[in-house]
Amino acid sequence: MKFSKILVLFLIATTSVIYAQDKKVTLEEIWNGDFRQERLQSLQSLANGKEYLVLNRNNGNASIDVYSYKTGEQTGTLVNSADLEEISTFQSFQLSEKEDKVLLSTELESIYRRSSRAVYYIYDLEDKTLSKLSDNKVQEPTFSPDASKVAYVHENNIFIYEIASGEVTQVTKDGVTNKIINGVTDWVYEEEFAFVRAFQWNETGEKIAFMRFDETEVPEFSMDLFGKSLYPSEYTFKYPKAGEANSFVSLHMYDVGSEETEEVDLGDYEDFYIPRIKWTEDPMILSVQVLNRHQNDLDLIFVDAEDNEAEVVMNETDEAYIDITDNLTFLEDNSFIWTSEKDGYNHIYLYDEDGELINQVTDGDWEVTNYYGFDKKNNRIFYQSTENGSVNRDVYSIKPNGKSKKRLTERTGMNSADFSADFTYFINSYTSTSTPYVFTLHRAKDGKLIRKIKDNSALLEKEKAYNFSPKELSTIEVNGNELNMWMIKPADFDENKEYPLLMFQYSGPGSQEVSNSYFNTNDYWYQLLADKGYIIAAVDGRGTGFKGADFKKVTYKELGKYEVEDQISAAKLLGSRDYIDADNIGIWGWSYGGFMSSNALLKGNDTFSMAIAVAPVISWRFYDSIYTERYMRTPQENPSGYDENSPINHVEKLKGDYLLIHGGGDDNVHLQNTMRMVEALIQANKQFDWAIYPDKNHGIYGGNTRLHLYTMMTNFITEHLKTQEVKEKSENEL
Incomplete structure (x- = not known):
């Protein structure tokens, strides 16, 4: 009798498994997110390199929580909206360089792919006070290096808010929608050069370099938006199509002390782009990339912010085009790390402060696909490449002289890294055709596994019922x-x-x-x-x-x-x-x-x-x-x-x-x-x-x-x- 019951139960279980394996996926399941992979929340490393921040949401509240890299355990909370009377929640945050203040965004409103405007608050992490940056929705608020001020853009003009006094200084006054833009990019720069904030504080907080876009000659494009109102609305914006007039872009230097602005004469250029500006290790030297309209001739220029003199330190040309990246790091003596395709593959190069090539750091018939940065303490560059085949990625470190290369990832597939601020650790994201995302913590110096963080084993278990075909x-x-x-x-x-x-x-x-x-x-x-x-x-x-x-x-x-x-x-x-x-x-x-x-x-x-x-x-x-x-x-x-x-x-x-x-x-x-x-x-x-x-x-x-x-x-x-x-x-x- 007992044997018969066991046999019946076995047959039922077997039938259930066979039935489950015949399950067919539906569009509703796909677009309801039933097969969404678990990912790590966006995290930001603290300067100590031992902890990181995560924006968490719970019961309508938002909190910026602190976690240990080594253990993954929460070690504290910077701010929780539940403790704030003025706001009920916030959508994003930005920490000051000294990590003593934080900007909190509320009422966030998207504009285009990367741009947005919001009402911002400044939270002082030392005295636990909250103050409103502006009653207006503003763009790209950014702390000065000492966190005494915040620069931002409102209605195409740049403003500076002094936190202690509440005083606001208007830096530019000529901003007009669809005509003049100061401090943020126009539509085509945002979309194709992938950045929005077009101003930068220097390290001493004495200068702000910013870009100005004159869109006057750019043709307008309009779209009818139907919405739910009785009449449609028309949305009009400047959009330069191929061969048409671009914005005229210019570079300006604002002196915070004198409240004076001077245009920087970059040289004899016509119909050009400024796809990147970045301060060097010298607080009075700004690097500027100037690209011709054909995008095959790039000058790297150093601008002296004290006299606004500009000097070309490096030039790169290509028979076709040059891709713009953020792969530029200045070392203490203003020598710099750069990536280029000039030998036929994308590789890392080291130049001195005068733009003379010191050496090619990486070399081979493979591509550097991501440049993570330079660890000055251990004198190592971290990068990702296709050295293990164009469909795979691995993470490596190497010395600036091109020696002592180390592969820091082991599993064949797509590996990417997120490093702590001091390059002590990195979180590795791994996936392959048979493995959904796996997140692990590693020691940066040798890639040693420290702990497993998260995987998608539950997703794999769920998918067994569907008998999915492999991606070959x-x-x-x-x-x-x-x-x-x-x-x-x-x-x-x-x-x-x-x-x-x-x-x-x-x-x-x-x-x-x-x-x-x-x-x-x-x-x-x-x-x-x-x-x-x-x-x-x-x-x-x-x-x-x-x-x-x-x-x-x-x-x-x-x-x-x-x-x-x-x-x-x-x-x-x-x-x-x-x-x-x-x-x-x-x-x-x-x-x-x-x-x-x-x-x-x-x-x-x-x-x-x-x-x-x-x-x-x-x-x-x-x-x-x-x-x-x-x-x-x-x-x-x-x-x-x-x-x-x-x-x-x-x-x-x-x-x-x-x-x-x-x-x-x-x-x-x-x-x-x-x-x-x-x-x-x-x-x-x-x-x-x-x-x-x-x-x-x-x-x-x-x-x-x-x-x-x-x-x-x-x-x-x-x-x-x-x-x-x-x-x-x-x-x-x-």
């Missing part, structure tokens, strides 16, 4: 190059069957979609499609990154030529495999990827039968000056490069099924792109499908938007890329 990494030889590829097959894959193929790509210059990393959100959607009988693949073609400058820059002046050729050739090669239905190959992409998928369907109309383009650039003539001209020069100089590879000029080639999607409030890739494509298709009498998401920006999200979008795309794919089972069912019905 490989290479494919296309047009004389070994290209990286991943592929996801159905869990019940049968090599004797034929499967439709959906390809995904982005393909923008220097990008990467194929890496040794775990599933992202789209990958779970690909699992859903694999469950329905699809094979999904991605190929990083020419123009993508981390395989050397020549591989990346081959697309210069010809965006959409070689990248499209590689996607078409890859699709043909994959279609020749016995298990792929060559008549049923689709491609999709977003932004640059939408530009690519549109071109692939049109130029490869004998290869692709379906494409989805989300928020695509349809003509590079419609996109911004900095990004586009970096890779294409201007339309006036390179008209054929712009037009021959623009999907809008190939609409007559459309044979397959095409779905075009855009957000109506996209300030980045404007809806103009899709509307012009729609009109061209209509005039060519080509049938297609399209959808506009009202007021949504380039990310097309909010509420149920992503669920709706991916439901629509799933339905389009299943309708137009027929699986073998669907084909057979249709034939039987006939």
Whole structure:
């Protein structure tokens, strides 16, 4: 009797396991975040290098808590909104250099991708008092080095608030919306040079260097936003498209004591950019990077803040373009560390204070992919690289003379590091195709593991019920190059069957979609499609990154030529495999990827039968000056490069099924792109499908938007890329 009960229980348990392993993922689960990986909260190292800060939220309150690197235990709290009468919570914080005061943001309001404005409060950590910075919502408040003052931007002007007295000094007075900007960047600088705050205190607090943007000649772009009011509103902003007038940018030096401002004469430049300013180790020497409009000639300039004299200390040129980074560190004697692609791969270089090369620090047919900084105490540089293959990343340290290199990470995959302020520790983030994020603490001098912090074992356990297919990494030889590829097959894959193929790509210059990393959100959607009988693949073609400058820059002046050729050739090669239905190959992409998928369907109309383009650039003539001209020069100089590879000029080639999607409030890739494509298709009498998401920006999200979008795309794919089972069912019905 007992044996029978045990047998029955065993059979029930076995049946449950088998049933659980047949569970199919749904779009609702994906976009509800059921498979979201656990990450570490954003942390900030304290100057002691032994502790870090985390912004925590609990029951509507916000607190800045202190934790030990070594133990992970909480050691204190800097401030808790529950203890403050004036505010109920705050969204972000900024610590002063001396760690004696903190700025707290409230009523935070996003502007563009990186910019925001908010009402800020200053909390004194010593006397526990809270004071309001301004009644206005302001941008980029920044403590002076001694934390006696805060500089900020309001309505395109710079102000200085003296904390002790409450006195406010207005530094600039000519700021006007859509005309003059002081101290923060214009739209195109923010988007393409990736920074917002365009002012910096020097170390003594005597000077503020700032940039001024004159947008007067920049053409305006306007968008209708429909909202919920009776009448739509119009949003207008300055947006320089390729070949059009940019802001005129100038550099200025403000003397805090005399309250006087002087423009810095940088030299004889025309139509140029200032992508970076940074004070050196000498508190009166400011470094300024000046880049020509073609973005292939860069001067590093030292400005003496006492007499505002400027001197070029280093120049770098490239036949194509120079990528701007934050990889600049000044040593005590004002020698400096710099990264460059000048030997064909991105590497680290050491220069003296006069800009003369001391030595190349790293060398080899691989790329430095992240520069973490310099530990002056131990005389070591920390960086991340592709030395273990372009789909992998490892963390290393090396001396400035290029000797004593140490690999600090052990597991093959994608490793990245977050170092403590004094480079005693680093938190390693690790992932691979089989491992979601794992976070561990290591000793920086040798990489020794100190403690495990967090992993995603619970996610892996949950995924067992779904029997997900692995993401298979490989290479494919296309047009004389070994290209990286991943592929996801159905869990019940049968090599004797034929499967439709959906390809995904982005393909923008220097990008990467194929890496040794775990599933992202789209990958779970690909699992859903694999469950329905699809094979999904991605190929990083020419123009993508981390395989050397020549591989990346081959697309210069010809965006959409070689990248499209590689996607078409890859699709043909994959279609020749016995298990792929060559008549049923689709491609999709977003932004640059939408530009690519549109071109692939049109130029490869004998290869692709379906494409989805989300928020695509349809003509590079419609996109911004900095990004586009970096890779294409201007339309006036390179008209054929712009037009021959623009999907809008190939609409007559459309044979397959095409779905075009855009957000109506996209300030980045404007809806103009899709509307012009729609009109061209209509005039060519080509049938297609399209959808506009009202007021949504380039990310097309909010509420149920992503669920709706991916439901629509799933339905389009299943309708137009027929699986073998669907084909057979249709034939039987006939």
